[in-house]
Amino acid sequence: MSTGALIYCFNSEQVQYHRTTNFCIELIKKNLLLPVTVVTNSATKDHIKGADSFVVIDNQKNNIRFYKDKTIPWYNLERSRSYDYSPYDTTILLDSDYFVYTNNLLELINSDYEFLLHNRVHDLTGRGSFEYNNRSMIPLVWATVTVFKKTERVRKIFDMIKHIQKNYSYFCKLYRIDFANFRNDYAFAMALNQLDGFNQQYFLPTAMSMIPTDTKVLKIDHTGIVFQYDKFVNLVTEQDVHVLDKEIPINV
């Protein structure tokens, strides 16, 4: 049975995502000892270092997001095809800005659970920045880290995500989601709600640690991250972290 990590990486004019991707790959190799497959496009591929294999596609580009008072392209429309792109029996699907400083994720692949993701987050700045309860009828889940096995049920989950993506505005109205641009977190939440009997049942039973967008990363290396919000400076080590700041000072 094969196990590996799957990452998406598409550079845009505004953000050089390959920088975080390369760092993410380094940490996976160091702490999880797993092969890494990167789904990318031909323009980005040459910048990526350390991956074991690539899936090169012509990615869809018709989505945007608001980031630090700007509107920037958001190339997030391919995640629903992860089941098809992954060459592994068990896949750890990660955002390229999720940094694994531990081997905690390896525990998950030793369970019978076919599809796990976070439904809780922990704001490392202590402000509880990620409360979205009033923005939809169903609880948000986080597609940032998704551990899945290639089973019939999981194939159906990804098929449902594709269906929701295709009819996103309808499903947003159905679930009263106050977020017009396509967002994988909501698509995954709705798919699980539909397929798990209008309920969401199984989650990764820990909170995902996050550093919010308005927080500056001062230093980042293989041992941890120093970050600053307002006048407060703090350090995180030996903990897996999702960093939302796209201007991380990584030199890889």
Place this chain on the structure above:
Amino acid sequence: MDIRSLKQQSDHSFNLAVSKKNALERAKSRQLFAYNNHLFRADADTINLVHALKQNNKKFFILDANDNPCEIDNAEEFLQLLIERNQETLNQYHQLHEQLKSKE
């Protein structure tokens, strides 16, 4: 009354509180582990439950972290693993806690 110094103390306390909270969250993340294809938290509740049930039964059922039932057929081994993981995480938390205490 030196308001400036009170404000500094308040900021300092906030920073320490956040560090403690983050360290506790790190410990909780580390406490998750797989056993018999299920996921469990190596926390006080699980340890107490397993310890209590194993007094009278060699085999028993408990709920995993997602409330699914799991048969435990080697309670001694399971309890040992739970305690090891629990103490590993709390030892690490304790070390940081001591460091922070000296800064209070």
